[in-house]
Amino acid sequence: MRWENLTQDPGHGRADAALFGAESVTTRTFGTPEFHGITFHEIRARSIVDRVPGASRMPFEWTVNPYRGCTHACVYCFARKTHSYLDLDTGLGFDSQIVVKVNAPELLRRRLALGSWRGEHLAVGTNVDCYQHAEGRYRLMPGILAALRDHANPFSILTKGTLILRDLELLKQAAEVTDVGVSVSVGFTDEGLWRTVEPGAPAPERRLDVVRALSGQGIGCGVLMAPVIPFLGDRPEQLRATVRAIAAAGATSVTPLVLHLRPGAREWFASWLARHHPHLADRYARLYAEGAYAPKWYQRRITRQVHELAQEYGIGPTRAGAPRRIRACEPAGPPVTGPARPTPPQTPSGGSLPPGDAVRARAPHRARPAPGAASDTPRAHT
Numbered sequence: 001m002r003w004e005n006l007t008q009d010p011g012h013g014r015a016d017a018a019l020f021g022a023e024s025v026t027t028r029t030f031g032t033p034e035f036h037g038i039t040f041h042e043i044r045a046r047s048i049v050d051r052v053p054g055a056s057r058m059p060f061e062w063t064v065n066p067y068r069g070c071t072h073a074c075v076y077c078f079a080r081k082t083h084s085y086l087d088l089d090t091g092l093g094f095d096s097q098i099v100v101k102v103n104a105p106e107l108l109r110r111r112l113a114l115g116s117w118r119g120e121h122l123a124v125g126t127n128v129d130c131y132q133h134a135e136g137r138y139r140l141m142p143g144i145l146a147a148l149r150d151h152a153n154p155f156s157i158l159t160k161g162t163l164i165l166r167d168l169e170l171l172k173q174a175a176e177v178t179d180v181g182v183s184v185s186v187g188f189t190d191e192g193l194w195r196t197v198e199p200g201a202p203a204p205e206r207r208l209d210v211v212r213a214l215s216g217q218g219i220g221c222g223v224l225m226a227p228v229i230p231f232l233g234d235r236p237e238q239l240r241a242t243v244r245a246i247a248a249a250g251a252t253s254v255t256p257l258v259l260h261l262r263p264g265a266r267e268w269f270a271s272w273l274a275r276h277h278p279h280l281a282d283r284y285a286r287l288y289a290e291g292a293y294a295p296k297w298y299q300r301r302i303t304r305q306v307h308e309l310a311q312e313y314g315i316g317p318t319r320a321g322a323p324r325r326i327r328a329c330e331p332a333g334p335p336v337t338g339p340a341r342p343t344p345p346q347t348p349s350g351g352s353l354p355p356g357d358a359v360r361a362r363a364p365h366r367a368r369p370a371p372g373a374a375s376d377t378p379r380a381h382t
Contacts (some may be wrong), residue, residue, distance in 0.1 A: 068099035081264030105143025131161025186358035215250035226257035246312035
């Protein structure tokens with residue numbers, strides 16, 4: 001593996017910009033069944049707060065990712081490409097060779113204490129899931145959440161992991177002093193599709209249980225309906241079933257994102273498709289002939305269908321000018337005057353972008369109303 005001179009940008013390999021050095025790597029395996037076949041590379045990283053490139057479609061500027069690689073093993077994950085920067089395999093290697101930044105909490109606390117840090121929004125878990133199975137052993141998130149709480153720094157979390165409920169008290173404490181957004185990724189509720197396309201992730205129903213639990217504790221939780229998988233999860237009855245389940249779980253918002261296939265993910269997904277659905281290979285080649293994204297007409301169709309279903313099931317914006325209850329952790333979204341919106345910016349995987357109801361990108365911390373106070377700011381319809 002190429003540990004030396006690793007940077008966020010593989011085209012720049014200066015030693016003084018390396019994220020960590022080879023001398024700081026410890027490789028471990030564990031004999032427990034849940035970690036069978038998994039190798040962990042523990043590193044002492046040199047930075048944990050990363051700036052999103054200016055050309056990115058992400059609606060936030062700063063991210064925190066304590067892991068690389070992910071045992072959720074989602075066949076579509078855009079982050080697979082980043083494993084190639086380490087000379088690691090982007091297929092099975094991405095699923096089984098996990099890089100753990102063991103000093104992430106102390107690095108974050110140090111960064112937030114700097115006078116130059118302006119308290120900007122931090123998006124946590126945007127590359128790979130911060131509540132994947134490894135977190136159960138390494139417990140990095142409690143320290144990360146405590147640092148964010150202690151510095152009253154606004155943040156959001158995107159996850160498929162049910163382990164987030166372990167940290168419920170920390171989330172509630174943070175929500176008392178800053179803006180906290182939580183989004184759970186649920187692209188579909190089809191159990192057969194989940195077992196093959198997200199084999200290491202919790203079942204969709206278990207993720208919706210997380211939404212129920214957080215909502216029950218006063219923490220507004222949005223759902224990133226991602227990815228919507230063409231020809232496998234996009235039939236009207238499938239979209240309806242998914243939005244209905246999301247609404248029943250008490251989600252504050254639903255944001256549909258169509259499958260996105262970048263290099264690294266594209267090849268792995270294609271091999272999966274050839275094994276499980278070979279009859280769809282030509283249709284995918286045509287749909288994604290222009291690049292990593294599905295055509296705009298297809299994205300708009302899915303977005304329109306989901307937004308109409310969301311309105312039908314009562315998810316979406318309040319009437320413009322109408323008051324709504326502000327929860328301690330729920331940031332206000334931008335005003336929306338109607339249900340029609342352009343297709344939201346997609347994440348590379350269709351699974352790494354928290355909905356607008358849960359994210360206040362690049363917004364410094366400000367005083368917020370007490371729980372139960374009225375506001376005439378409508379909820380963002382995502």
